[in-house]
Amino acid sequence: MDILRCKDIPATPWKNGGGMTQVLARQAPNWRISLASITRDGPYSIFPDTMRHQTIVQGKGIWLRGDTDQMELPFGAGRCFRGATPVAAKLMDGPVKALNVIWDPDTTDVRVAECTKPDRHVPNSNTTFLWFALRGCFVVDRYKVDEGDAVLSTDAHMPTPDAGSRIIAVSLRKTA
Structure with missing residues (x-):
């Protein structure tokens, strides 16, 4: 058992350069759990052949916009979507942190x-x-x-x- 003090976990830039992530745990190549700091509107990185679940854990929330729909994610709400789906976040009212789980659904x-x-x-x-x-x-x-x-x-x-x-x-x- 590991206690994860999130303030002590270093942040790294997103793959697309649009934000920062703190990796809490991973079992490559099967899954990863991280905290993402979202400070501005913009697109998410694409993760082909994966599923994603995102829960807003700090801040008011975001809207996730895809090609054909929009999902509202207020504080505490979570949503699942395909990692290959192009989506962009629009902040509701200031920066947020999101708990992200990304995984290979085949494993x-x-x-x-x-x-x-x-x-x-x-x-x-x-x-x-x-x-x-x-x-x-x-x-x-x-x-x-x-x-x-x-x-x-x-x-x-x-x-x-x-x-x-x-x-x-x-x-x-x-x-x-």
């Missing part, structure tokens, strides 16, 4: 959901879990996890949230 099954109470996961040697403190904090295996930080585990440790806390739960199960 990995991913679930992303908000949980407000301890969730019972079945430990599985092929599964990695990440819990992100969206609002408030939580405790996992005696460790306090503050807002904006995360826990990465392959042992399915259960988070115990403080009253009013909001947690984003990510599970990544290797399928091939």
Whole structure:
């Protein structure tokens, strides 16, 4: 189990130069979890043969615009879309941070959901879990996890949230 203090994770430029990313965890070439700082309107990088899930974890939100549709992502909301889909972000009201999960759907099954109470996961040697403190904090295996930080585990440790806390739960199960 790893406690991820996000303020201590270095940021690197996006592949397209339009923003910065902090990689929280990766299992190349199957998946990557990162925090993206989006400070201006603009296009996203293309990731062929992948799926993406994005949750706004700081700031008011964005609109994602594709060729044929627009998706609203306010704070706390998440959406899944194909990595090869050309999309651009338009900020609603100032900069945001987004929790991004990018994965190969041929090798990995991913679930992303908000949980407000301890969730019972079945430990599985092929599964990695990440819990992100969206609002408030939580405790996992005696460790306090503050807002904006995360826990990465392959042992399915259960988070115990403080009253009013909001947690984003990510599970990544290797399928091939």
